[in-house]
Amino acid sequence: MVYFIRFELKILLAIGIMLGTILSPLQQVFADEVQIDPKQSDPKQSDPKQSDPKQSDPKQSDPKRVQIKMGEYLFYASGCQTCHTADNGKFLAGGRGFKIKNQGTVYASNITPDPETGIGRYTDDEFVSALRDGVGYKGRSLNPVMPYSAYRLMDRDQILAIKAYLDQQPAVVNKVIKGTVTVPAGNQNNNTNDSFEEDPQKSAKWNRGKFLVEGPGHCASCHSSTDGVKGKTPDYSGSIVNGWVAYNISSDGDTGIGSWSDKDLQQYLSKGYVEGHGAAVGPMAKLINDGLSHLSQEDIRAMVVYLRSLPPQEKGEAPANIPVEELQNTEPSHSHGSHLFAALCASCHLDNGAGRQGEYESLWGSKTATLTQGTNLIKVILEGSELKDSKLGSFSMPGFKDGYSDQDIADIANYVIAHFGNRNGHVTVEQVKKERALLNMK
Amino acid sequence: MVELNINNKIVRLDVSDDMPLLWVLRDVMGLTGTKYGCGIGECGACTVHLDGKPVRSCSLPVGSIGNQSIITIEGLDNDPIAQKILDGWVEKQPTQCGYCQPGQIMAAIALLHEKEKPSKEEINRALSGHVCRCGMYQRIRNAIKVAVGSTEDE
Ligand code: FES
Ligand code: FES
Numbered sequence: 001m002v003y004f005i006r007f008e009l010k011i012l013l014a015i016g017i018m019l020g021t022i023l024s025p026l027q028q029v030f031a032d033e034v035q036i037d038p039k040q041s042d043p044k045q046s047d048p049k050q051s052d053p054k055q056s057d058p059k060q061s062d063p064k065r066v067q068i069k070m071g072e073y074l075f076y077a078s079g080c081q082t083c084h085t086a087d088n089g090k091f092l093a094g095g096r097g098f099k100i101k102n103q104g105t106v107y108a109s110n111i112t113p114d115p116e117t118g119i120g121r122y123t124d125d126e127f128v129s130a131l132r133d134g135v136g137y138k139g140r141s142l143n144p145v146m147p148y149s150a151y152r153l154m155d156r157d158q159i160l161a162i163k164a165y166l167d168q169q170p171a172v173v174n175k176v177i178k179g180t181v182t183v184p185a186g187n188q189n190n191n192t193n194d195s196f197e198e199d200p201q202k203s204a205k206w207n208r209g210k211f212l213v214e215g216p217g218h219c220a221s222c223h224s225s226t227d228g229v230k231g232k233t234p235d236y237s238g239s240i241v242n243g244w245v246a247y248n249i250s251s252d253g254d255t256g257i258g259s260w261s262d263k264d265l266q267q268y269l270s271k272g273y274v275e276g277h278g279a280a281v282g283p284m285a286k287l288i289n290d291g292l293s294h295l296s297q298e299d300i301r302a303m304v305v306y307l308r309s310l311p312p313q314e315k316g317e318a319p320a321n322i323p324v325e326e327l328q329n330t331e332p333s334h335s336h337g338s339h340l341f342a343a344l345c346a347s348c349h350l351d352n353g354a355g356r357q358g359e360y361e362s363l364w365g366s367k368t369a370t371l372t373q374g375t376n377l378i379k380v381i382l383e384g385s386e387l388k389d390s391k392l393g394s395f396s397m398p399g400f401k402d403g404y405s406d407q408d409i410a411d412i413a414n415y416v417i418a419h420f421g422n423r424n425g426h427v428t429v430e431q432v433k434k435e436r437a438l439l440n441m442k
Numbered sequence: 443m444v445e446l447n448i449n450n451k452i453v454r455l456d457v458s459d460d461m462p463l464l465w466v467l468r469d470v471m472g473l474t475g476t477k478y479g480c481g482i483g484e485c486g487a488c489t490v491h492l493d494g495k496p497v498r499s500c501s502l503p504v505g506s507i508g509n510q511s512i513i514t515i516e517g518l519d520n521d522p523i524a525q526k527i528l529d530g531w532v533e534k535q536p537t538q539c540g541y542c543q544p545g546q547i548m549a550a551i552a553l554l555h556e557k558e559k560p561s562k563e564e565i566n567r568a569l570s571g572h573v574c575r576c577g578m579y580q581r582i583r584n585a586i587k588v589a590v591g592s593t594e595d596e
Contacts, residue, residue: 332567342566347483347498356496357497392459
């Protein structure tokens with residue numbers, strides 16, 4: 001982590017090199033500043049056994065502690081942080097905006113225990129009905145962008161465990177601005193406890209997976225356009241959320257995840273990358289960093305078992321699957337985009353997309369790199385991406401929005417699609433301009 | 443504790459897994475031939491060989507290296523190509539301030555291990571991620587050409 005925080009400083013240093021400035025003294029300063037004490041590791045990354053509630057330590061079996069531990073785990077499984085922490089914002093203090101099609105923008109609320117601007121005044125009942133029925137403090141209806149219909153699968157004890165965990169977090173005073181969408185009071189406080197019901201016909205693993213995927217994980221919120229549409233079950237065939245394409249995760253062999261191996265899917269969900277399918281970017285990368293990467297391998301396996309059982313839906317474009325050996329032998333292109341790729345991207349991703357230092361840099365076979373509209377691709381090139389690894393720190397890609405024109409970015413994107421996908425990319429300068437404007441608004 | 447194979451010696455170091463190799467080389471091992479330019483994988487100054495492949499040591503956490511062999515600019519004694527590159531460098535003098543050079547040289551050597559006689563385009567591609575603030579690109583390319591025995595000049 002230390003290294004990523006230094007990121008901006010390093011950019012400055014990089015500029016320093018270009019200008020041919022006095023480098024050695026500067027370098028000295030940085031070398032002095034980076035104090036690395038191997039023993040002072042991040043407390044969050046401490047011994048995983050400590051998070052095992054079954055530990056015999058008397059302190060660990062204190063019911064309050066057990067509840068908080070359970071709440072923390074469900075908090076990760078629910079991905080609360082991904083929406084409720086804004087870019088560069090304080091932990092859980094809200095403020096991230098969500099554009100709702102044809103309606104306006106909703107801002108995620110402050111869920112720290114601050115009584116004025118957070119959820120400090122919520123009673124247990126109010127918190128439970130907010131998460132399960134979408135009826136919040138003093139009976140106010142929540143916008144369905146908050147996936148309460150999924151969280152409903154958690155029972156009262158589970159929801160209150162999340163509250164117990166949230167109550168332990170530092171209170172942050174942050175009044176979140178009011179969104180432009182008014183939610184009509186329509187949600188009903190049912191006060192029932194009809195949570196997840198196991199299907200006795202299916203395996204325990206499948207049931208656990210279903211609970212995680214449809215409940216706290218709320219995968220359908222992004223990966224299904226039918227989610228929340230009355231009377232329709234989610235089909236997991238993908239959707240567009242906040243301008244990002246959430247890919248088809250049904251079991252279709254071409255357009256979904258049907259052709260992924262179990263092992264690949266499992267690694268992708270817990271680490272965010274796997275050779276042959278590329279790396280997660282945007283909101284999915286965040287969700288993996290903040291949530292899924294904290295789940296046990298057993299639970300991730302259960303999610304895979306359930307995802308596999310989703311009926312195939314052939315929708316959207318399939319990724320191209322040109323392996324490294326073939327990419328290795330392609331004739332070098334002389335396009336502007338290919339030169340920019342060689343100069344900016346290949347130093348990490350390599351020309352053949354194998355990745356210079358590790359799997360997390362591999363590009364071949366990825367949807368982001370090969371879908372012809374390049375929707376997610378432009379966003380990543382402009383704003384970069386980051387994946388966190390509990391052991392190895394952070395793998396980050398810098399954004400290239402500064403210093404490169406809309407034409408440059410479009411050329412890189414179209415080259416990437418052509419090279420890794422053997423298809424014509426449809427990225428236009430206008431599209432890049434639009435994305436850039438959105439970024440500047442943030 | 444991390445065990446690394448640096449310049450054909452096994453060393454055991456008390457460093458954390460997420461420390462970039464460059465820090466280990468320069469600050470822990472004192473191998474300062476490898477340079478720190480940007481720290482984010484964009485300039486190539488920190489390039490070393492990992493199992494013969496050029497990598498950016500600034501963005502390579504040591505915990506991910508395992509038993510792969512690390513060769514730095516200090517560890518080229520027994521590399522036959524290194525001598526050829528040296529000859530090319532002496533003849534064409536592609537060095538001005540020199541800061542980028544360890545990285546350029548490591549990339550050039552790795553390229554020649556893979557391709558005996560790379561074309562101009564192949565040289566350009568292999569070294570394209572290496573930034574030289576002194577703008578010595580053409581001379582570097584010429585020096586590599588001398589190293590492979592090519593007589594054509596630009
Ligand atoms: S210092 Fe490693 S690439 Fe610049
Ligand atoms: S010789 Fe000065 S940076 Fe390359």
